[in-house]
Amino acid sequence: MEKIIDLNCDMGESFGLYKYGADTEMMPLISSANIACGFHAGDPHVMRESVELATEYGVRVGAHVGLPDRLGFGRREMQVKPQEIYDYTLYQLGALASFLQKSNTSLSHIKPHGALYMMTAEKRELAEVTVEAVLDFNPGIEIYTLPNSELYYAAKEAKLNVVSEYFADRPYVNNYVKMFGWTLEEIGQPNEMAKRSLQWIEENSVETICVHSDTTNAPAIMKSVREALLDNGWLIGRKR
Numbered sequence: 001m002e003k004i005i006d007l008n009c010d011m012g013e014s015f016g017l018y019k020y021g022a023d024t025e026m027m028p029l030i031s032s033a034n035i036a037c038g039f040h041a042g043d044p045h046v047m048r049e050s051v052e053l054a055t056e057y058g059v060r061v062g063a064h065v066g067l068p069d070r071l072g073f074g075r076r077e078m079q080v081k082p083q084e085i086y087d088y089t090l091y092q093l094g095a096l097a098s099f100l101q102k103s104n105t106s107l108s109h110i111k112p113h114g115a116l117y118m119m120t121a122e123k124r125e126l127a128e129v130t131v132e133a134v135l136d137f138n139p140g141i142e143i144y145t146l147p148n149s150e151l152y153y154a155a156k157e158a159k160l161n162v163v164s165e166y167f168a169d170r171p172y173v174n175n176y177v178k179m180f181g182w183t184l185e186e187i188g189q190p191n192e193m194a195k196r197s198l199q200w201i202e203e204n205s206v207e208t209i210c211v212h213s214d215t216t217n218a219p220a221i222m223k224s225v226r227e228a229l230l231d232n233g234w235l236i237g238r239k240r
Contacts, residue, residue: 007226008034009029010111012047040067051102060108064113110142163208
C-alpha cells in the first residue's frame, strides 16, 4: 500500500511594499499552497503572483482565510459573530477563486489562518458557519484543520472532505499544537522537526504536514522534512 503525504505551506502573505515569507524557495518543495486572501495579509497583486507561481510548479492552491486584522497578522482572537465568520470566509474564497479562474485551474481546499484556525477548531458554532460557507461555495473542496477538532467533526458531519494536519514547525504540548508564543528553541533544528514529523505521521492519522513560509529557515525545514519522508518510503502529494 502506497504511503502518500501532502506538504503544505501558508504563503502569499506579502502586501504592498512589505515582503514576507520565503515563498519562491518554498513553492518547489510543496504539494499544496495556502494563499492569503487579503484579510490578514496579501493583496490582489500578491494573490495573482502566488497563483501563477503555484501553477508553474503544479502545486494545488487553497484559500488561507483569516480575520480582518492586518496589524495583528490575523493572530489575535477577535470578538466576532458567526455570521461575520461566514461572510469573511465566503468573501475570501471568491476572491482567490477569481485568480484561479484566470489561470484555468480551481480551488482545491480551504485552511483558516492563525487565530481563526484555532477559533474554528475550538468553537463549534464558528466551525459550523465555516462549513456552511464551504457548502455554499463549493462542497467539493477540502478543509484543512486539526484532527479531532470542532471543524474536523463539523465538516465530517456535513460529508465534506477533511484533511487532518500536523505542524512541523510548531511545538506540541500533550499532543496539542502550541500555535502561538513558541520559541525557536522549542521547535529545534530542521533535522529534529523532520524526525518528529515522520514519527507523528507514522503513529497518527494525518494527511498533510505544514511548514509556514515565514518561519525562520523555512526552506531548510521543508527540505529536511521532504528528505526524511522520501527516505522512509513516503510519496509527496494528495490522494485522489
